[in-house]
Amino acid sequence: MKNRIITISREFGSGGRTIGKKVAEDLGIPCYDKELIHKIALESGFDENYIKDAGEYVQGGFLASALSNRSFGPTNEDYLWKIQYQVITDLAEKGPCVIVGRCADYILQDKADCLKVFIHADMEFRANRIVEEYGEREESPIQRLQEKDKRRAAYHRFYTNMKWGQAKNYHIALDSGVLGIERCAGIIRNLY
Amino acid sequence: MKNRIITISREFGSGGRTIGKKVAEDLGIPCYDKELIHKIALESGFDENYIKDAGEYVQGGFLASALSNRSFGPTNEDYLWKIQYQVITDLAEKGPCVIVGRCADYILQDKADCLKVFIHADMEFRANRIVEEYGEREESPIQRLQEKDKRRAAYHRFYTNMKWGQAKNYHIALDSGVLGIERCAGIIRNLY
Numbered sequence: 001m002k003n004r005i006i007t008i009s010r011e012f013g014s015g016g017r018t019i020g021k022k023v024a025e026d027l028g029i030p031c032y033d034k035e036l037i038h039k040i041a042l043e044s045g046f047d048e049n050y051i052k053d054a055g056e057y058v059q060g061g062f063l064a065s066a067l068s069n070r071s072f073g074p075t076n077e078d079y080l081w082k083i084q085y086q087v088i089t090d091l092a093e094k095g096p097c098v099i100v101g102r103c104a105d106y107i108l109q110d111k112a113d114c115l116k117v118f119i120h121a122d123m124e125f126r127a128n129r130i131v132e133e134y135g136e137r138e139e140s141p142i143q144r145l146q147e148k149d150k151r152r153a154a155y156h157r158f159y160t161n162m163k164w165g166q167a168k169n170y171h172i173a174l175d176s177g178v179l180g181i182e183r184c185a186g187i188i189r190n191l192y
Numbered sequence: 193m194k195n196r197i198i199t200i201s202r203e204f205g206s207g208g209r210t211i212g213k214k215v216a217e218d219l220g221i222p223c224y225d226k227e228l229i230h231k232i233a234l235e236s237g238f239d240e241n242y243i244k245d246a247g248e249y250v251q252g253g254f255l256a257s258a259l260s261n262r263s264f265g266p267t268n269e270d271y272l273w274k275i276q277y278q279v280i281t282d283l284a285e286k287g288p289c290v291i292v293g294r295c296a297d298y299i300l301q302d303k304a305d306c307l308k309v310f311i312h313a314d315m316e317f318r319a320n321r322i323v324e325e326y327g328e329r330e331e332s333p334i335q336r337l338q339e340k341d342k343r344r345a346a347y348h349r350f351y352t353n354m355k356w357g358q359a360k361n362y363h364i365a366l367d368s369g370v371l372g373i374e375r376c377a378g379i380i381r382n383l384y
Contacts, residue, residue, distance in 0.1 A: 011360075120360045167357050167365035168203075168312045175363040179383070187379060191371070 005112040006098045006192060007105040008119060011165075012148040013126030013133075013141075015176045015184075016119035017100050022185040024098040027192060031098040032091055039091075044083040046076075055084050055102055057151035058158065081159055105169070106160040117188055118170040121177030197304040198290045198384060199297040200311060203357075204340040205318030205325075205333075207368045207376075208311035209292050214377040216290040219384060223290040224283055231283075236275040238268075247276050247294055249343035250350065273351055297361070298352040309380055310362040313369030 006023060010016020017033055024031030040055065041048045053059070054077055088104050091097060092112040099108075105116045121129075127141035137144060153164035167173050172191065174184045198215060202208020209225055216223030232247065233240045245251070246269055280296050283289060284304040291300075297308045313321075319333035329336060345356035359365050364383065366376045 118359050118365075122360075165359050167310050167359040167362065168314075168367075170359065170365070171367040171370045173310075173359035173362070173365035175360075178363050183383075187383075191375075191379075 002111070002113040003092055003094075004096045004115070004192070005092050005104075005108060006115045006117060006188065007108060008098065008100045008117045009103075009105055009170065010101065010119040011121065011126060012152065013130040013145060014119045014121040015129060015181045016117075018181055019119055019176065019185045019188065020098045020100040022181070023188050023192070026185070026189050027096075027098075029096045029098065031100065033100040036087065036091070036099065036102060039087045040080070040084050043087055044080060046080060051080065051084075055080055056155055057148065058154040103156065103160055106162065115172075115188070115192060116170045118165070118167075118173040119176050119184060120165065120173065121175055125177030194303070194305045195284055195286075196288045196307070196384070197284050197296075197300060198307045198309060198380065199300060200290065200292045200309045201295075201297055201362065202293065202311040203313065203318060204344065205322040205337060206311045206313040207321060207373045208309075210373055211311055211368065211377045211380065212290045212292040214373070215380045215384070218377070218381050219288075219290075221288045221290065223292065225292040228279065228283070228291065228294060231279050232272070232276055235279055236272060238272060243272065243276075247272055248347055249340065250346040295348065295352055298354065307364075307380070307383060308362045310357070310359075310365040311368050311376065312357065312365065313367055317369030 006020070008016050008020045010019075020033065021031050037048050037051050037055070040046070040051050044051070046054075059077060084102055085107050088099060088102060088107045089111055091099065092104075092108050105114060108114050123142055123145060126145055130144065131141050139147075156162060156164040162169055172188070174187065176184050179187075198212070200208050200212045202211075212225065213223050229240050229243050229247070232238070232243050236243070238246075251269060276294055277299050280291060280294060280299045281303055283291065284296075284300050297306060300306050315334055315337060318337055322336065323333050331339075348354060348356040354361050364379070366379065368376050371379075
């Protein structure tokens with residue numbers, strides 16, 4: 001029998017990771033987020049900081065390399081995708097869990113019994129959250145979010161061929177800014 | 193103070209109307225769907241069958257008339273949109289209610305305290321439902337759904353400038369095929 005997994009896709013700054021952790025805690029199952037990055041690092045030999053970004057966002061020069069049809073063979077990102085795919089598949093076989101990000105919904109579509117969740121929020125809510133969580137940067141929080149959104153959507157499109165943020169790709173999509181982190185976690189927990 | 197309204201946008205055949213009715217019944221507030229069409233008919237003088245379709249879906253020749261920049265003045269659809277806009281605004285001022293479809297989420301964005309819901313489901317679920325509800329037609333149910341989806345998305349885009357089915361346009365989006373009609377109604381009712 002396939003394991004019951006909750007996959008949480010989320011906009012940067014929407015609190016999806018916090019929601020995932022709360023749900024996992026309440027249900028007494030593991031939540032893979034940072035641990036996932038650690039496992040992928042062990043398998044791939046890549047640095048954790050590189051994986052954090054390159055496993056969810058397109059990199060500089062990505063478009064050029066995509067357009068060149070990978071004529072020089074697979075890129076580092078392609079290699080990372082393969083490892084990420086394998087690590088997530090293995091985790092899903094081990095037992096019920098929550099997996100945050102990294103296209104787990106797509107990777108596990110035929111491999112697990114997934115509840116596919118998407119968390120989003122408006123710019124203002126997310127801007128406040130990223131400043132709280134990661135501090136100020138040279139770029140404004142809005143600029144940072146716009147760039148992150150664009151790069152994540154492109155990554156998603158390239159590796160999964162799905163449009164980022166379409167409601168029909170998820171069983172439930174929630175606005176954490178309006179509904180609140182706690183309430184989102186409660187709804188997901190009750191659905192599981 | 194603004195009234196608390198639930199707006200339900202839904203894919204054709206997803207059961208959004210049934211969910212809206214259940215929620216309204218449980219909460220003891222009115223649900224406007226067919227009544228809305230009736231009110232718009234009274235105001236506009238148009239036939240109810242025409243309103244049913246033309247108030248949510250682009251019509252044949254619509255694209256040609258849109259591209260011609262409305263150079264011969266507003267179309268029947270534009271006139272219908274205006275009446276629909278006014279009827280929905282008036283209803284929202286009367287008291288709390290559920291409104292199904294007709295871009296009410298967009299129309300009421302600054303006029304009411306809305307819980308914006310989107311209901312969707314996969315083709316198979318919707319195909320079975322429309323055959324059950326409306327019977328067989330010459331076109332296959334899948335063809336009927338594809339045409340309806342396309343025309344509704346185009347209508348939405350033209351009058352609201354929003355992309356149909358984007359999670360970020362709603363506070364909550366639910367897959368009624370996977371979660372079930374009853375459970376969707378329960379989640380919405382609890383959120384209200």
